[in-house]
Amino acid sequence: MTGLDRELPAPHHHADVSGGTLRPAVFGAMDGLVTNIALIAGVGGGGVTSHTLVLTGVAGLVAGAISMGLGEYTSVRSQNEQVRAEVAKERLELERHPEAEARELANAWIRRGLPRELATQVAEVLRDNPREALRVHVQEEMGVDAEDHPSPWAAALLSFVFFSIGAVVPLIPYLAGLSNLWAALGAGGAGLFLAGALVARFTQRSWWGSGARQLVLGAAAAAATYGIGTLIGVSTT
Structure with missing residues (x-):
């Protein structure tokens, strides 16, 4: 075993920060809580009966959950479609002008402090590997993964479910018989x-x-x- 091998740190794992699951879950739960708390507070402040207040809260839960689910689906799908369109544009540029794209990538690395010779060498190696070149160019220029896109269906389902969970919390005392x-x-x-x-x-x-x-x-x-x-x-x- 070499000295370098002995100095390697223990392997560690990162959470999935780009899979598109935490944001709709958190946003859905928080939105459900705040929306129905505010709705119940507003209607309750108006002096309505407990029955009307519960009906309002349930209606807010159902309408909000559906709206959140549809909104997340449309938002994530539109974002994915935009990314795919930009990736297709970058793929076409790599096919038409591989040398210019390689220089552009090398110059970007040079501006970050990489030695010119090394940056040029790596960019030229990538130029001869179209799939990897596309992945790196998209990551460098747009900050996204060319192949890994969040699921709009998962985002919609998470938003719907977690909004419902959040929205039902302020209704629990009423459902338990308190007024x-x-x-x-x-x-x-x-x-x-x-x-x-x-x-x-x-x-x-x-x-x-x-x-x-x-x-x-x-x-x-x-x-x-x-x-x-x-x-x-x-x-x-």
Whole structure:
């Protein structure tokens, strides 16, 4: 065993940060929580009955989950189609002007500090390997993987499911037989804090800081809608 071999660090693994799964899950859960907390606070501030409030919350859950799912599907699919179009454009450039594209890649590496001779040599080697050349050019110029695209169906399903989970949390006290707006808002606040704390597991932030951030944002939205609901409820009585 050589000295270099002995100095190799232990293998480590990274989370999948480009697969498109964490964002729709987190966004869906947070949006579901904030949307229904704010909706329930606004309607509750207007002085409606518990039955009307639950009906409003359930309608918000269903409508929001469908909207989130469709929105994520359309967004991710459109992004994938745009990436594919740009990749096709880059493939055509590599076929038509391989030498110019190789120089462009080499110059980009030189600007980053790579020796000119080495940058040129690597770019020329890639020029003779079209598939790898395309992958590297797309990564360097657009910052995306030419072959790995997030699934729009997975993004849609995750958004739908996690929005539903988040949106049902502030309804739990009512579904359990309580008729107290503040119990619902408390349950929603606890859900926001827990969701933020769970996200910290993937981001290396402090769990309490991440949880508190989500709680404050959700509380601000609830306070705004509660105030509006109270004003409208008073003005219509």
